[in-house]
Amino acid sequence: MLDFLGNLERTHRCGTLRAADAGKQVVLMGWVNRRRDHGNLIFLDLRDRSGICQIVLDKELTPGGHARGEQVRSEYVVAAIGKVRLRAPEAINLKMETGEIEIEATELRILNDARLTPFSPAEEAIKDEEVRLKYRYVDLRRAEMQRNFRLRHEITLAIRANLSQQGFLEIETPILTKSTPEGARDFLVPSRVHAGEFYALPQSPQIFKQILMISGFDRYFQIARCFRDEDLRADRQLEFTQIDLEMSFPRRESVFAVVEQFLAAGFAAAGVTLPTPFPRITYDDSMRQFGSDKPDLRLPGLTDVRPAFTDENLATLQIDPALPVVALRIPNVGELSRKEREDNHPLFDQKKGAKFIDDFKRLAKSFPEAAAKVRELTGASDADFVIVVAGDPAHHIKASDTKFPGRLSEREINVYAAAGNFRTELAKKYADRHGAFRMTEETVEAAHVHGAADPIDGSKAFYPIWIVDFPMFEYELASGKWVPAHHPFTAPYEADMANLVSDPASVRADCYDLAMNGLELGSGSIRIHRKDVQQQIFASLGISDEEARKRFGFFLDALEYGTPPHGGIALGLDRIIMLLAGAANLREVIAFPKTAKAIDLMADAPTTVTEQQLRELHVRVALKS
């Protein structure tokens, strides 16, 4: 039998009661976390989002409440009415925040029963994520998830407040819109009113926020949902949230200052101080030093070990002497058996035209001097695991071999990237041995305990870094054309403008990425605000006026009506939360995420729709058999 709530009002939350509340008459409501039945005495741990409180049901004192207590099971929803009392000294539980008190219940109302849950929200996350996601409502009851979403709320709130303080207005832009010029696939929504036509969900509010600058709003921001129909990863979902902002009359440095401020505010809300300003690195240096444009500075970088080898060495080893020869070092891994090394081989991306040497004993046997020099150059201790990565001359890949002065060739980038990926994959695998991530974990844990009121130093746990000086264009091998590496409204450096047509390889883009601990947190740019520059860019891309007008017509119109110099950035909010929650993937900080195969296991989406719906939308489905 279930009881009615009646006009009963909750007076307190479970986790908030302390010794000072002793004697108070209270009404608590929540879920039964655990029940301990001692026969004539029953203990209930009652849980709500604030925490847990022990309810005592004594058969002698309250026979009715005790009878109800016998019926109760895990996750039943109950109301406990009674008095807060101090526990006897020997019954105090220091592991509980409310461990000094308990509720001597006079009445227990069962507001709802519950089926046996497939796993207990009172415990740590189960490994089977399929079950967690299917029963997401149960999973979200777990303290860790409750904490993650409270954290998300606090960080978001702090960032909003900070941006507002910095003079930014939050303005919403459409969800049903037109395809935006980010490179991803669009999610399309068929129009019922306009047969055969489609809206696109925004990949970002890019064009709208630039138009807001033309409209004179000067500083705009939005906590914006974005949609990209691409394959998912640990740090990529189909829909995600960006802290999107744009400002008028900015220099790059002013954008950086704004971001550093609001990010520090967000971190502070999570109990972590983040020193500003953030360091910078050029794209080329980032590739050379880390083999990545989102470097993780917690680990040693790559070392150029080309000088360790003679030309004969390289010839014997079948290494391309024109490409980089780098070493990666994972500290304190110890000596690996042949089997262990072979198990690591799938972590190396074979398709990048690079090869690696991870058998150092063998290398030392054939090339003792080179091997010694490599270890010397990398500064490796005996316990450090060192791998040499180099270009494979035998491996023909689809990449431009052409070397343009002053910038890395595609093949060079590929070798660096192969080394960089290997570095991060191995670092993930041997995290326990090198311990480079431990400080981050400890800081996150400590921050959860200390809270925003008493923030702790994050400088050894979080390594933000600006990546700058990206090349403006990429050489497309198939067409033999230079194509923009970024969206076509990204401004070139004013100093490089003269070379747009004559030497596109040398032109740098005035855009920037922000990375932290191996994650790309965001990217932005100074935009093109002048029609003549925009035309030059289009011309250099071989885009005709007509074509440009068709793709970006309304925006090009807007540009002609008094566009201020402007620029901005967008940061991935989910990724920021993920870092501060100490989560391994975005699903831990998104309430209802999708699986790697883009499925919502709880809602069971996507699904087919009725013929009627399709007809109204003028859509016919043609499945490939």
Add this chain to the structure above:
RNA sequence: GGGGACGUAGCUCAGUUGGUCAGAGCGCUGCCCUGUCACGGCAGAGGUCGCGGGUUCGAGCCCCGUCGUCCCCGCCA
């Protein structure tokens, strides 16, 4: 599209060379228990070993295929 890991009870897992191997802990159900807080005690229920096919006298174990989850590459500038 490609590579890798995993899939045995509700959950976490063990299962040797193919031969009583259908197992453990937790959870669950029933009974007992007035100071537990991962309560305890006794008893019990619970399995298409992801699915399909093959090899074999015999398959949880070997082979092929397939599905699902996760990680990575491609893709996402």
